[in-house]
Amino acid sequence: MKTKKLFNSWIMWVVLGVLAVVLFLPMVFGNSSAKVDTSVGLQQLTSGNVTEAKMFDSDQRVDLKLRDSLKIDGVDKGNSVSFYYSTARAQQVANAITKAEPGKFTDQPVQSNWLLSMLGVIIPFLLIAAIFWFILARSQGGGSKVMQFGKSKAKLITKDMPQVTFKDVAGADEAVEELHEIKEFLQEPAKFQAVGAKIPKGVLLYGPPGTGKTLLAKAVAGEAQVPFYSISGSDFVEMFVGVGASRVRDLFEQAKNNSPAIIFVDEIDAVGRHRGAGIGGGNDEREQTLNQLLVEMDGFDATTNVILIAATNRPDVLDPALLRPGRFDRQIPVEAPDLKGREDILKVHVKGKPMDATVDLNAVAKKTPGYTGADLANVLNEAALLTARSNANLIDDRALDEAIDRVMAGPQKRTRLMDEHERKVTAYHEGGHALVAAAMNQTAPVTKITILPRGRALGYTMVVPESDKYSVTRNELLDQMAYAMGGRVAEEIVFHDPSTGASNDIEKATSTARKMVTEYGMSEKVGAVRLAGSAAEQQMGGAQREFSDEMAHLVDQEVRELIEQAHNDAYQALMTNRHVLDRLALALLERETLNQKEIAEIFSDLQKREVRDVWLSNEGRPVHSDGPVLSPKERAASSTD
Numbered sequence: 001m002k003t004k005k006l007f008n009s010w011i012m013w014v015v016l017g018v019l020a021v022v023l024f025l026p027m028v029f030g031n032s033s034a035k036v037d038t039s040v041g042l043q044q045l046t047s048g049n050v051t052e053a054k055m056f057d058s059d060q061r062v063d064l065k066l067r068d069s070l071k072i073d074g075v076d077k078g079n080s081v082s083f084y085y086s087t088a089r090a091q092q093v094a095n096a097i098t099k100a101e102p103g104k105f106t107d108q109p110v111q112s113n114w115l116l117s118m119l120g121v122i123i124p125f126l127l128i129a130a131i132f133w134f135i136l137a138r139s140q141g142g143g144s145k146v147m148q149f150g151k152s153k154a155k156l157i158t159k160d161m162p163q164v165t166f167k168d169v170a171g172a173d174e175a176v177e178e179l180h181e182i183k184e185f186l187q188e189p190a191k192f193q194a195v196g197a198k199i200p201k202g203v204l205l206y207g208p209p210g211t212g213k214t215l216l217a218k219a220v221a222g223e224a225q226v227p228f229y230s231i232s233g234s235d236f237v238e239m240f241v242g243v244g245a246s247r248v249r250d251l252f253e254q255a256k257n258n259s260p261a262i263i264f265v266d267e268i269d270a271v272g273r274h275r276g277a278g279i280g281g282g283n284d285e286r287e288q289t290l291n292q293l294l295v296e297m298d299g300f301d302a303t304t305n306v307i308l309i310a311a312t313n314r315p316d317v318l319d320p321a322l323l324r325p326g327r328f329d330r331q332i333p334v335e336a337p338d339l340k341g342r343e344d345i346l347k348v349h350v351k352g353k354p355m356d357a358t359v360d361l362n363a364v365a366k367k368t369p370g371y372t373g374a375d376l377a378n379v380l381n382e383a384a385l386l387t388a389r390s391n392a393n394l395i396d397d398r399a400l401d402e403a404i405d406r407v408m409a410g411p412q413k414r415t416r417l418m419d420e421h422e423r424k425v426t427a428y429h430e431g432g433h434a435l436v437a438a439a440m441n442q443t444a445p446v447t448k449i450t451i452l453p454r455g456r457a458l459g460y461t462m463v464v465p466e467s468d469k470y471s472v473t474r475n476e477l478l479d480q481m482a483y484a485m486g487g488r489v490a491e492e493i494v495f496h497d498p499s500t501g502a503s504n505d506i507e508k509a510t511s512t513a514r515k516m517v518t519e520y521g522m523s524e525k526v527g528a529v530r531l532a533g534s535a536a537e538q539q540m541g542g543a544q545r546e547f548s549d550e551m552a553h554l555v556d557q558e559v560r561e562l563i564e565q566a567h568n569d570a571y572q573a574l575m576t577n578r579h580v581l582d583r584l585a586l587a588l589l590e591r592e593t594l595n596q597k598e599i600a601e602i603f604s605d606l607q608k609r610e611v612r613d614v615w616l617s618n619e620g621r622p623v624h625s626d627g628p629v630l631s632p633k634e635r636a637a638s639s640t641d
């Protein structure tokens with residue numbers, strides 16, 4: 001489609017151009033005397049009317065100057081005429097001229113005309129070459145890149161010694177903490193090598209645009225005082241076939257020669273997309289580039305001292321090969337900042353901008369939910385511009401408010417800004433999860449709650465066990481289900497109108513319940529029977545169902561029963577602690593993100609759910625009252641006190 005259009009327009013014009021040039025050349029360079037037949041020319045020569053003759057061997061042409069003007073069929077041809085001759089007659093023409101003995105005779109052999117004839121050859125050739133050049137440029141995406149081709153090496157890979165430090169990055173404390181180690185390694189590789197410590201080869205920073213990923217990577221280089229080589233993934237893709245891969249090689253070569261160093265690849269998703277997943281099949285160039293990148297990463301050894309940092313907004317589309325151990329095995333989320341983070345970022349960017357004493361940056365942060373670091377930097381810059389334009393010296397609230405509105409058009413499109421009611425529903429939903437988790441007896445502590453949207457989730461609650469766990473008990477599973485239902489139940493209790501936001505939670509709870517019944521043997525009615533071909537397995541495209549319809553019915557009933565129980569647990573927990581839930585929701589609306597300590601404070605007077613009765617797999621198997629023995633460790637501990 002596209003090429004056809006190209007042909008229609010460009011090729012047509014160029015061909016027309018060539019034709020015009022070819023037709024015009026003889027007119028411009030050639031003579032304008034009247035053309036006559038060869039026989040007429042010869043006859044003039046023999047008649048002795050010729051005073052001057054010029055013979056152009058290259059054109060096989062003779063120009064004649066005549067004493068008397070020539071008349072043919074009554075038409076006056078004037079005093080100068082020219083005629084062409086065929087090769088066969090060249091000798092005859094030459095003889096005729098010599099015989100005629102014109103007063104002046106010049107003979108122009110072939111080479112005398114070489115410039116003209118060369119031009120005639122070269123110009124069309126150049127035009128054709130230009131057409132190819134042009135088509136190639138088009139198909140490689142972006143004509144301008146072609147022009148840069150020769151000097152692209154210097155332009156695409158940039159070497160830098162950044163002066164930025166971690167202090168310049170605000171509101172991304174978790175990411176900074178993770179990167180500290182990288183910085184230390186780059187600064188003192190020997191220390192790490194001496195103890196055989198393995199440092200990650202690649203660090204992947206992922207998060208929405210403008211959250212400071214590039215800034216963080218630069219800060220690592222700035223802190224460690226090492227060179228920073230950067231290139232953008234999208235630059236690779238626009239290159240000629242084979243160039244991307246060789247550019248990657250160059251890049252690593254340069255960095256290794258200047259190690260310790262950091263290589264930063266922005267927009268790595270442009271090259272690192274799942275192989276063969278591009279539109280219209282694979283993109284060879286991209287795959288080659290990606291393969292080269294993997295080869296280079298695998299070639300790193302303990303003494304390379306080069307760390308690759310990559311950034312992307314789309315970690316989900318990356319080729320799994322990139323995320324394998326030994327490659328980008330360190331993945332650091334860089335999220336949009338919360339209220340506190342926004343205030344800190346404003347504080348960083350306010351430097352060098354004189355503020356009116358009445359300006360409260362915390363208030364500005366409150367007015368900018370969902371804004372990224374780049375947006376906030378932009379707000380302050382806009383405010384400074386507005387202030388300068390109005391000839392004022394200090395940036396005041398009025399300028400800031402207007403700047404916020406101006407920048408709003410940006411973030412509103414990218415990160416959705418929730419309306420107040422939706423934020424409230426989210427606050428209660430997440431609050432519900434957290435509160436139920438805290439009220440149950442077998443759940444891990446709630447470490448973080450946020451109502452900042454991330455990906456498709458409107459918010460999330462993090463419940464992290466203090467140590468790794470390899471198995472889960474029945475009570476823990478029941479608690480997890482209750483906690484999963486907590487969000488939905490809070491909406492139900494507070495708004496009497498649950499939202500669709502809970503579909504994920506319901507899915508999770510249902511799948512847990514189903515596994516309890518069909519895989520873990522945790523239902524009395526079904527018993528400790530493994531039901532092969534359960535829903536989960538069928539989903540995986542595997543096993544057929546191997547049990548009766550009655551059993552299937554029973555399973556469904558038991559699952560329903562477990563969910564109902566979880567729903568109840570959550571309901572009770574939230575009803576008894578409604579005042580705590582309100583307090584939590586308010587804190588979330590105010591601060592957006594709460595950490596473990598803040599959460600614990602809010603939950604100080606939380607009423608826990610009572611412990612469940614002992615579960616009997618069958619009434620006929622009564623409770624045995626003896627507990628387990630004390631472990632040696634426990635015994636040692638109890639004997640000391």
Ligand SMILES: Nc1ncnc2c1ncn2[C@@H]1O[C@H](COP(=O)(O)OP(=O)(O)OP(=O)(O)O)[C@@H](O)[C@H]1O
Pocket residue numbers: 168169170171172208209210211212213214215216266311312313345348372373374375377
């Ligand atoms: N956490 C932050 N602290 C201070 N300034 C920030 C922060 N995040 C972003 N900025 C400002 O925004 C600018 C742009 O950020 P940066 O280019 O690092 O974002 P990015 O995440 O790499 O974006 P993209 O995904 O579009 O490449 C920075 O130069 C800086 O001025």
Ligand SMILES: [Zn+2]
Pocket residue numbers: 429433487488501502505
């Ligand atoms: Zn939820």
